[in-house]
Amino acid sequence: MKDVIEVAVVGGGPTGLMLACELALAGIAVRVFERRDEPVQQSRALTLHPRSLEVLALRGWEGPFLERGRPLPTGHFGMLDTRLDFSVLDTAFKFTLFISQAVTETLLEERARVLGVDLRRGYEVRELRQDDEGVDLAGSASGQAFRCRARYVVGADGARSLVRQLAGIGFVGTDTSVTAMLGDVVLSEPPSRPAFSTINTRGGIMIVPLGSGIHRVILFDPERMQVPVKESVTLDELRRSVTRICGTDLGMRDPQWLSRFGNETRIAETYKAGRVLLAGDAAHIHFPAGGQGLNVGLQDAMNLGWKLAGVLRDRAPLSLLESYHRERYPVGHALTRNTEAQTALMACSPSVLALRDLLSGFLKDPALNRSLAERLGAMDVVYPDLEVPAPRFEGGLVTALTGKRLPDLELKPLDGAARRLYSFMHEGKWLLLRLREGHGPGVSLDPAWRGWTNVVQARPGDDREELRGLSGLLLRPDGHVGWAWA
Numbered sequence: 231m232k233d234v235i236e237v238a239v240v241g242g243g244p245t246g247l248m249l250a251c252e253l254a255l256a257g258i259a260v261r262v263f264e265r266r267d268e269p270v271q272q273s274r275a276l277t278l279h280p281r282s283l284e285v286l287a288l289r290g291w292e293g294p295f296l297e298r299g300r301p302l303p304t305g306h307f308g309m310l311d312t313r314l315d316f317s318v319l320d321t322a323f324k325f326t327l328f329i330s331q332a333v334t335e336t337l338l339e340e341r342a343r344v345l346g347v348d349l350r351r352g353y354e355v356r357e358l359r360q361d362d363e364g365v366d367l368a369g370s371a372s373g374q375a376f377r378c379r380a381r382y383v384v385g386a387d388g389a390r391s392l393v394r395q396l397a398g399i400g401f402v403g404t405d406t407s408v409t410a411m412l413g414d415v416v417l418s419e420p421p422s423r424p425a426f427s428t429i430n431t432r433g434g435i436m437i438v439p440l441g442s443g444i445h446r447v448i449l450f451d452p453e454r455m456q457v458p459v460k461e462s463v464t465l466d467e468l469r470r471s472v473t474r475i476c477g478t479d480l481g482m483r484d485p486q487w488l489s490r491f492g493n494e495t496r497i498a499e500t501y502k503a504g505r506v507l508l509a510g511d512a513a514h515i516h517f518p519a520g521g522q523g524l525n526v527g528l529q530d531a532m533n534l535g536w537k538l539a540g541v542l543r544d545r546a547p548l549s550l551l552e553s554y555h556r557e558r559y560p561v562g563h564a565l566t567r568n569t570e571a572q573t574a575l576m577a578c579s580p581s582v583l584a585l586r587d588l589l590s591g592f593l594k595d596p597a598l599n600r601s602l603a604e605r606l607g608a609m610d611v612v613y614p615d616l617e618v619p620a621p622r623f624e625g626g627l628v629t630a631l632t633g634k635r636l637p638d639l640e641l642k643p644l645d646g647a648a649r650r651l652y653s654f655m656h657e658g659k660w661l662l663l664r665l666r667e668g669h670g671p672g673v674s675l676d677p678a679w680r681g682w683t684n685v686v687q688a689r690p691g692d693d694r695e696e697l698r699g700l701s702g703l704l705l706r707p708d709g710h711v712g713w714a715w716a
């Protein structure tokens with residue numbers, strides 16, 4: 231007999247795990263198929279950006295990440311000398327969190343298990359076929375065939391996504407034209423600055439301490455940039471390049487992980503084809519510059535989870551789910567563009583070095599620096615039009631805030647002590663926030679939405695310009711403003 235589930239997520243990396251958590255929180259029966267028997271030990275990503283921390287905080291999950299990570303007040307764009315200052319951003323998380331991908335995945339997996347996600351390790355999906363009512367999956371687990379049918383399938387199965395291929399979704403973009411090297415190695419003579427980077431006509435290098443004497447060394451060596459991505463990196467190769475660029479090999483030894491990566495850049499032509507959806511690296515790949523891929527994957531998951539749950543529970547029309555592509559494709563596209571721009575800045579020619587100096591100078595301007603930090607940290611993402619029937623409002627709609635995120639404001643509820651805004655959003659529901667006393671309901675919600683919306687009457691703790699004159703806000707489960715009214 232065929233096993234039928236609500237959502238099957240293919241891939242238990244950070245994106246798949248985050249999505250599974252969101253769906254389970256909404257009471258959806260979700261099963262994750264992950265082909266690896268064990269969690270991955272090597273950490274490609276090392277950072278969580280401010281918006282990802284906000285996304286975790288919207289569910290009250292940020293604590294263990296903050297405990298295990300290390301806050302860094304700055305980040306970089308294309309390794310430019312002037313660093314991006316996260317400390318000025320309008321968020322409770324005025325930093326980027328230095329935390330390995332392995333730890334991020336472990337913590338997400340722990341959360342998924344607490345929420346009752348059916349995570350199946352050692353299950354490789356190999357076939358997919360969809361019809362109007364659902365999707366059939368088949369694959370292999372420990373040499374045994376398995377099958378299941380799901381109402382929806384999400385491909386969170388990474389860059390080479392089989393789900394994407396079997397759903398017939400094109401992956402549009404450009405092939406690798408340059409490669410770079412990565413080595414997690416012991417350095418007995420590391421640079422004195424903890425986050426060191428330099429770029430000159432001989433090449434570029436970035437060095438970050440990972441703890442226990444191990445450092446991540448990332449290298450852009452013009453003499454090695456045409457080596458194919460599949461060719462293994464050797465310690466000797468890394469050592470020769472480091473010596474050429476820095477004049478010393480920094481006492482390099484004991485490699486833990488050596489890898490080559492390239493700038494293949496692609497985006498799925500659609501994030502939804504029928505009952506198959508894509509998220510994370512399955513939907514977009516790019517040169518890993520500025521530490522964004524995992525972050526954007528977590529944010530894809532946050533955008534998709536509540537929409538899929540809303541449609542499955544008949545609380546919202548299908549147009550809500552269609553809005554996933556409309557809202558997230560532009561974010562993925564912007565990601566591919568900014569990483570292409572950063573790749574261009576890694577070229578070590580005299581003209582690019584001159585351009586780098588010029589841009590570094592511009593970034594000393596606080597407004598420009600902040601704008602780029604907001605972009606890299608995904609604080610500037612706005613969803614202007616949800617395209618679902620709006621509830622009926624008594625006052626006039628105010629559109630200036632529509633689709634923007636709100637930071638974790640302090641609120642003073644009428645009936646209790648001060649609380650943070652996000653603490654009202656841990657259940658993953660909409661939040662109707664009434665900002666004025668003595669006003670009527672302000673908004674009349676469709677009965678289907680009532681069980682999906684928490685209601686709070688509160689004043690903001692601080693006088694915030696954008697909230698002046700508002701009677702209320704209806705916040706989406708992902709913390710973006712759905713509607714605001716006067």
Ligand SMILES: Cc1cc2nc3c(=O)[nH]c(=O)nc-3n(C[C@H](O)[C@H](O)[C@H](O)COP(=O)(O)OP(=O)(O)OC[C@H]3O[C@@H](n4cnc5c(N)ncnc54)[C@H](O)[C@@H]3O)c2cc1C
Binds near residue numbers: 244276392510
């Ligand atoms: C050198 C490097 C440095 C990086 N640094 C950063 C950084 O600092 N910050 C950042 O945000 N990002 C960074 N990234 C990018 C980041 O690692 C990825 O964006 C992130 O891992 C994507 O997560 P994902 O869950 O979408 O995909 P993946 O992590 O690729 O997970 C996909 C999962 O699907 C499983 N799977 C695949 N096919 C199947 C199948 N058929 N059946 C079952 N399971 C399957 C895989 O085993 C895997 O576990 C970096 C990448 C590289 C290469």
